[in-house]
Amino acid sequence: MRRAKLGLFNLMGLRDRNSAPVAVLRTTVDTVKMAEDFGFDIAWFAEHHFTNHSICPNALLMVAHLAGQTARIRLGPAVLALPFHDPLRLVQEVALAELLTSGRLVLGLGAGYQPYEFDRFGLDPASKHARMREIWDILEQGLTTGRVEHSGAHYAVKPTELSMRPFGVAPPEIFVASREPEIVRRAARGGHTPFIGFGHRGLETARAARAGLEALWVEGGGDPAEMPLAVQRFVYVTEDRAQAELAAACVRDFARAYVTLGGAALDKDGAFVRLMPLNDEPPLDDFLEKAVIGPADHCAEMLATELAALRPSHLCCMMGLAGIGRQETLASLERFGTEVLPQLAPLVDAGEDAPAPSVRAAGPAPALAPWRS
Incomplete structure (x- = not known):
């Protein structure tokens, strides 16, 4: 098993x-540095606009900001919301970010x-997948050849040469957060990694999502047994019942925000979304x-069960939940690195800088934390 x-x-x-x-910015910088120390492979940064859901409207700015403060960990947007970007400007910014x-x-x-x-951007959501596919074409062409020329339904680019990167080499590794059939099939053809999250929903929801992706992966000519997969999970390591309940409330608020923000009407107080x-x-x-x-043992056994069931190539941990303080966030990440990761050594590649492994056999199901029984 990989x-x-x-x-x-x-x-x-x-x-x-x-x-x-x-304070959010400083906490983010500190958690990324600590994650690098524990052997994390990638630090991801969101892109969202106009609400308190995220203060980051441009993930590549965060990539550039952390580039000089880290040495090994890879950095990336999760995700570039492609329809919101001018493609010719974006391909240059991506090339510069790779250089930085x-x-x-x-x-x-x-x-x-x-x-x-x-x-607010004056775009029709119905066109988003078509726009994404076109901009992906432009990115791929520009990052691979150093030249862009495009004529499509939504974008037209006159022949333009770029100067930011050594061309003729592979572009950056690509992860794709979409279940739109043609986009998943394209990911299969290019060997790119599908990205899913199941938030507050259980493992069976994630199993179903994986099965759906596998079917589309096969349609794209891929081998389902070799399909890469990135899975995102909320993770918060604590022995304290009150802190655990606060983290659960923050997960609930995230779920409420996700549904609210995905709806046709948005009720806000200034930039702050009113959650229902x-x-x-x-x-x-x-x-x-x-x-x-919960406690480290519980988190390790729960993650071991999910890793065995879903067989991901990438486990993306969302650990800095809005509403949890800076010290608590850093303490949770430290517990994850020192107490959870050693137990996941057979299932997780944490790099050379991770703590020395202490292999522990995971049971068939997660054990309950003392305050859960």
């Missing part, structure tokens, strides 16, 4: 008006999902049970 590499996902959200954007990172750039590509963003309970919202204990929250 070992999954590790990623750290940085949403960079604001909980409320008492949250300072500069000394080749450590990774690309996550997506189409966006929030109608409010499309409305989900339809048929489960109790808080359900979020606590299905996210990876």
